[in-house]
Amino acid sequence: MDANTPLIPRRHIFGNPERACVRISPDGQHLTWLAPLDGVMNIWLAPSDDLDTARPITRDTHRGIQSHLWAPNGRVVLYDQDRDGDENWHIYGINVESGQCLDLTPIDGVAAFVAKLSYHHPDSLVVGLNDRDESLHDLYVINVLTGERRLLVENPGYQLITVDRDFQVRLGEKMEADGSVQRYRFEREEWRPFDRIPVEDSMTTYIVGFENDPDQLLMVDSRDRDTAALVRWNLASGKSETLLSDERADVSDVMIQPVTHTVQAAAVEYERLEWTPLAAGIENDLAYLNTVCDGDFSVVSRTRDDRQWIVAYSSPEQPGRFYRYDRANKTTDFLFNSRPDLENAPLSPMHPVIIPARDGLNLVSYLTLPLESDPDRSGVPSAPLPMVLLVHGGPWGRDSYGPDAKHHWLANRGYAVLSVNFRGSSGFGKAFINAGDREWAGNMHNDLVDAVDWAVEHGIAQRDKVAIMGGSYGGYATLASLTFTPDVFACGVDLVGPANLITLLESIPPYWATIFDMFANRVGDPRTEAGRAFLRESSPLTFVDRICKPLLIGQGANDPRVKQQESDQIVAAMKENDIPVTYALYPDEGHGFVRPENALSFNAIAEHFLATVLGGRVEPIGNDLEGASLHIPEGGQYIQDLTLDQGSST
The missing domain is CATH 2.130.10.120 (Prolyl oligopeptidase, N-terminal domain)
Structure with missing residues (x-):
């Protein structure tokens, strides 16, 4: 850059x-x-x-x-x-x-x-x-x-x-x-x-x-x-x-x-x-x-x-x-x-692109490139770049055109940034959203892999330097990518992502009980043996021994949707298998980080984590951990410039 x-x-x-x-x-x-x-x-x-x-x-x-x-x-x-x-x-x-x-x-x-x-x-x-x-x-x-x-x-x-x-x-x-x-x-x-x-x-x-x-x-x-x-x-x-x-x-x-x-x-x-x-x-x-x-x-x-x-x-x-x-x-x-x-910052344009999935389904997606990599603003860089695939949550949400903090940030650090409305995303008709039923570890994941292949084939991404990052379902997609297709991604950043779909569905908030059958029909049913077997095979935790790429996990201790046990489980399993992982835990957060001090601290850590693997630019961590409730139970030593002692709080 x-x-x-x-x-x-x-x-x-x-x-x-x-x-x-x-x-x-x-x-x-x-x-x-x-x-x-x-x-x-x-x-x-x-x-x-x-x-x-x-x-x-x-x-x-x-x-x-x-x-x-x-x-x-x-x-x-x-x-x-x-x-x-x-x-x-x-x-x-x-x-x-x-x-x-x-x-x-x-x-x-x-x-x-x-x-x-x-x-x-x-x-x-x-x-x-x-x-x-x-x-x-x-x-x-x-x-x-x-x-x-x-x-x-x-x-x-x-x-x-x-x-x-x-x-x-x-x-x-x-x-x-x-x-x-x-x-x-x-x-x-x-x-x-x-x-x-x-x-x-x-x-x-x-x-x-x-x-x-x-x-x-x-x-x-x-x-x-x-x-x-x-x-x-x-x-x-x-x-x-x-x-x-x-x-x-x-x-x-x-x-x-x-x-x-x-x-x-x-x-x-x-x-x-x-x-x-x-x-x-x-x-x-x-x-x-x-x-x-x-x-x-x-x-x-x-x-x-x-x-x-x-x-x-x-x-x-x-x-x-x-x-x-x-x-x-x-x-x-x-x-x-x-x-x-x-107002006068070097913000990059966002390009809507349509990516074909392997079965012909059109995936509305959004691409942002570093400014100088695309001087004519064509949406194709002069040379392939390291790329971050950002995956939205829900999964029944969607990515949209407009200002996106992570797109701004990561493009400025030298990465191509791609967000994909994989099947199961909302807004594109019932056939599209229903195509994601019981496909968390199947065609929903395949859509993300197809998007990476598209970016490589079009000269946007370097094959060996693609990271995946997301929150909630996007966090699950990160864990699934490092377990189901460990050779596709160079590293992953998971924010409040479920690792075990059985424990996820067994611990939903009580006021979601009236829509539990929606989860059972669209994700999998933990009330039957066949359903539990399906959910087990769709859970990253089951295949944790396949993880061979660096992983950063962020979790709010009060999360009522994806409870702390989801992150705790996969961190414990990785530790048992001697697989390195960095775990950032915030005791005063829930499903995502609301306090700006916490969001700032996690993104400072993520920036250095990505740079270690992908080689992008970094701003020194400086005082960006101040005021955060950050606690690192595991793996602080893997983050460059992180002076916070492992196991302590800021």
């Missing part, structure tokens, strides 16, 4: 953003956003016409606040927090007039979530609480000003209960043993079956919400088609109307008017996000917003009268930007750049 290309400091990429998650109050008089206060992300409030007078309205000193939104009354700002990544969420309300912070769900060990907000009930919200039965969420109406709570409906065993804008209980969904979903209508205080979603459509068919007419239901629905369309279904007549469909990809986002609940626009994401207007006048808004800034955009907040929008733009070559849009005058005010330190 050209030594004249400056190294982008890790802190600029993985540290706190300067501002994030911008929201506008319902009356348009105030803006809120997340920003650091003494190094910890908190909520800030400012008059809309005087942002320089912003003040913090929360004072968290530990984990930081990750998101927030306004209650419809415009007097309370809502946010949720768990405890060190345990995902037992509490919902809090900050009264912007008095400054009082109220815990609206003051029950320990309960995973609360916001089920519904409505301008028709401005002082209240509907919340799901699993305090009665840890496997089921009952719905409550809670007053955001007083915290007063009343039961709306007791959950009879459903994975999802839907209420309308008037807080009337309308629909319930229950997963059947074969993975299909039975829907029920709530009428006269009774649940009555009325609709069924076949198993093949169960991951691509879901409720968006009710429109102004209480009989008009908006759904994303893949029944009788492959890709999921936006559909308006009249419950009284049983007739449906298709509002938007695309043969390439599912409808991925819907823009809803905040008071009338009528649909305004919808988006489809194949290679990039594409919006289609569905209501009068919206086409002018979308056309104007497409001219404001490079990159894809989303409307992230809006006033009650729908005259002002907060619009977020994302582009691979610049940090996120926020604008306030005046719909009447068709004007925008630039608000913030989320990371000003990256």
